[in-house]
Amino acid sequence: MxxxxxxxxxxxxxxxxxxxxxxxxxxxxxxxxxxxxxxxxxxxxxxxxxxxxxxxxxxxxxxxxxxxxxxxxxxxxxxxxxxxxxxxxEICHVHVDSASKTARVGGGIISMNLLKELEKHQMVTPHPVTPSVGYVGWAIHGGYGLLSTKYGLGVDQIVGATVVDANGNILEADERMLTVIRGGGGAVGVIVEVKTKIYPLDQVLAGAIIYQPSELVTGFRDFNTNFQQAKRDGFPPELGIYRFIMNGPTGKAQIVLFLWASSDISEGQKWLSTVSSWAPLGMSTVAPTTIAAFNEVTNSMVPKIAYGTIHAPIFRSLTPEVVDVIGKHALLQPNNPEVLFGIHELRADAPMSSNGSIFNARQAHVLIEIIPITGSLDTLYETMAWGQNFNDALLATDAANRLSCSYIPLNPTRDLEFKGIYGSQYETLREIKTELDPDNKFKHALVQL
Missing domain, CATH: 3.30.43.10 (Uridine Diphospho-n-acetylenolpyruvylglucosamine Reductase, domain 2)
Incomplete structure (x- = not known):
């Protein structure tokens, strides 16, 4: 030292x-x-x-x-x-190149700050539902978000990176190194900066649709039935949806974050009317806005710090069996305001980049975030027990509906089976890791081999 x-x-x-x-x-x-x-x-x-x-x-x-x-x-x-x-x-810069539709982004940038900077140029990029998280850490490990159905996952936006390797060399990542960075994160070096795709987009239609708390279970089931039918009929890639159940002043409610990522607001209003009809409606805050302004509101819904953990099982689809488990445990959800669960979905129509990547979860699927968090130690045991029981019940459903992969950022290292997560890409990861970090100096990265 x-x-x-x-x-x-x-x-x-x-x-x-x-x-x-x-x-x-x-x-x-x-x-x-x-x-x-x-x-x-x-x-x-x-x-x-x-x-x-x-x-x-x-x-x-x-x-x-x-x-x-x-x-x-x-x-x-x-x-x-x-x-x-x-x-x-401290490395939180954003350098926008509107001509090439890319931005060079510092490795420590918070997603909310990135969105604010891009808005000055009337640009956006896929980002996490919770905008207070670090952007690079989110993007390099996969990156689900409301813009994924239009532009792809966060990992698919990365077209370049500046990296410090295990010997202290400052490198511009070649395609071989980028292949590992896209899904393997910091396994081979410190990612000082990424070069990411950005997209022109000014006004959007966005906000929260809050359904009637009194119809929580039937409303969730009805929403799911209508949503599945809409996808079969043809669902626009401009529409991103994130569903969650959260405690509010009037009780537990199903809430949908609605994002129409197009300047064609009139078409978005038609879809707003459709989605609002899928369950008994309480109220809606959806209105013309910007991505940054929408995320400021979303940011205000998330606590800054909390006690707790997370569970994140992945399923091929929300089958009636899975929906029944969700309904049962939604009613049992502790009443403290921080606790919630949400549903990320990678839809079949989402664009998949042709860039080299070891991120392997490319088929349509849903990732259920069970988030048993609380602001008080007094309610921690009850909250954690609810989350564990909920997760156990989901894992007891039909095994054929579950995917073998796990989402690395949302699972403890002890539960990660990297061969299953990376599948056919696993040997590529091992080969490049061995070549670029033979002594495993980056052994405390999320991807640990």
């Missing part, structure tokens, strides 16, 4: 904090309070050169380290007890 401290002393522009620093607790703080670890040192580099110097010292001296982007990992894996945390949040 002496060489590291000497390096930091010689580079006074790099902020860092040890356990006895007054700002250490704030810099350590992550979304899930009970998963927060205590690193030996938190370092906040500001450039690729800073990271190059840090990694050279850390890997040469076998000092364990982790990379923190946004700090929203539900299992606290962006930090490790006793290790050095390289906190990327």
């Amino acid at each position: 002496d060489l590291l401290r000497k390096f930091l002393a010689e580079n006074s522009h790099i902020q860092f904090a040890a356990s006895d620093s007054p700002d250490f607790a704030d810099l350590c703080s992550a979304f899930i309070i009970n998963a927060t670890k205590k690193p030996s040192l938190i370092v906040r580099p500001r450039s690729a050169e800073d990271i190059s110097g840090l990694v050279s010292i850390l890997t040469t001296n076998d000092i364990p380290f982790t990379i923190r982007g946004g700090g929203h990992d539900m299992f606290g894996r962006s930090q490790v007890d006793g290790a050095v945390t390289i906190d990327m949040r």
Whole structure:
């Protein structure tokens, strides 16, 4: 550690904090309070050169380290007890090239801040439903979102990257390295910057459709029946939907985040009327707006910190059996306002990039997020028990309807079976990992081989 401290002393522009620093607790703080670890040192580099110097010292001296982007990992894996945390949040630039429809994005950018910057250029890019998470960490591991049906997953937007490898070299990723980055994340280096596709889009039609709490179970079932029929009849790629059940002032309600990603607002209004009719309607906040403004509202619905965890089983479809389990456990959902569950869906009509990628979950599927979180330790046991029972009940449904893959960011490392997750891409991952990081210096990345 002496060489590291000497390096930091010689580079006074790099902020860092040890356990006895007054700002250490704030810099350590992550979304899930009970998963927060205590690193030996938190370092906040500001450039690729800073990271190059840090990694050279850390890997040469076998000092364990982790990379923190946004700090929203539900299992606290962006930090490790006793290790050095390289906190990327000072590297948060956005450089837009409207002519090539790409943007170079810093490895520590928060998604909400990226959307605000893109809006200045009347541009958008696929982004997470929860915009407070780190953009790069979301994109490199897959990246579900409301724009996926129109533009594809987050991983499919990556066309370039600047990386610091295990020897401290600053590299522009070639296609071989990019293949691993697209789905394997930081397994082979520190991702300082990604070059991502962006798309011209100004006004959208977006907001929340809130259905009647008194008709929660039947309303969820009716919505699902109508939604499946609409997909069979032909569903527009411009329409993104994220369903969730959340506690509100009038009780538990099914809520749909509705995003019509087109300037043809009149056509979007027709679909708004259709989707609103799929279950007994309570109210709607859907209106013409911008992507950034819509996400500001979404951001306000999510707590900043909480106790708890997450479960994320994946199914081929929402069969009647799965819907019945959801209905039963929705009624049992604890009443604290933070707890919820939601449904991401990769629809069959979503565009799939031809770019090389090891992300393997390419068939149509639904990912159910069970999020048993709470702001109080007093309700933590009840909340966690509900989430576990809900997950167990879903996993007891017809095994033929489940996919073998798991979504890495939403599952604890102990439950990840990488051969199943990557399928035919697994050997490609192992080969490139062995070539680019033979000594496994990036052993604390989410993808651990």
